[in-house]
Amino acid sequence: MAFTGTAVVTEVSDSIVRITGLSLASAATGTISLSGGTGAVKCPHGFQPNNYTNDKGVDISLIDSIDVTTKPAATGTATAIPVTVVKTGNHPADWVATLTNTHGSIATPNLEIYVKFHT
Numbered sequence: 001m002a003f004t005g006t007a008v009v010t011e012v013s014d015s016i017v018r019i020t021g022l023s024l025a026s027a028a029t030g031t032i033s034l035s036g037g038t039g040a041v042k043c044p045h046g047f048q049p050n051n052y053t054n055d056k057g058v059d060i061s062l063i064d065s066i067d068v069t070t071k072p073a074a075t076g077t078a079t080a081i082p083v084t085v086v087k088t089g090n091h092p093a094d095w096v097a098t099l100t101n102t103h104g105s106i107a108t109p110n111l112e113i114y115v116k117f118h119t
Contacts (some may be wrong), residue, residue, distance in 0.1 A: 001031035002040050005110065011044040019067040019113040020073055024083065024101035032068065032097045032115060037089075040098050049117035050092060061090040067116045068097040074109030 008021040019041060024030055033039025034047065052060050068085045082102045089095035097115070101108050 004028075004107075005017060007041045009041065011046050012045060014018060014028055015049070015086065015119070017047050017115040019111075019115070021110065022113070023110050024067065024081075024099065024108045026103055026105050026107055028107075029098055029100045032099070032113070033081060034092045034095055036093050037096060038094075043115075047115070047117070048092070051090065059095040062092070062095045063087045065118050066095065066097075067114075067118060068099070070111050070116045072109040073112035075085045079106075079109065082108055082110070083108060107113065 003022040004025055007019055010018045012018050019032065022030065026099055031039040031042070032041045032043065034043050035045040049062060051062060054060055066087065068087065070083045072080050083103055084100045085119045086098045
């Protein structure tokens with residue numbers, strides 16, 4: 001099972017995307033990708049992170065430079081359910097964040113998800 005709800009994707013800046021309107025059923029998994037990727041939810045085309053070399057000459061991959069965070073966003077009292085984030089892929093076309101509800105019998109509340117590119 002994947003995300004439930006309807007994704008509201010907002011490009012906050014050229015380095016931050018906010019996603020709301022989604023939750024995960026118990027033990028469910030949902031995927032997020034960049035605009036050209038295969039995720040169930042895609043970041044906007046204007047969000048274009050890429051691999052780069054830092055000022056020390058070290059190559060930085062998308063797995064290292066994109067941070068994905070979640071927090072409960074339900075109205076009223078929301079019980080935080082642990083959600084794991086696993087990132088795969090080192091190119092814009094194959095980068096995917098897989099979010100998994102680790103609780104076996106309780107769905108997450110609505111989630112507020114941030115996808116941030118750090119340079």
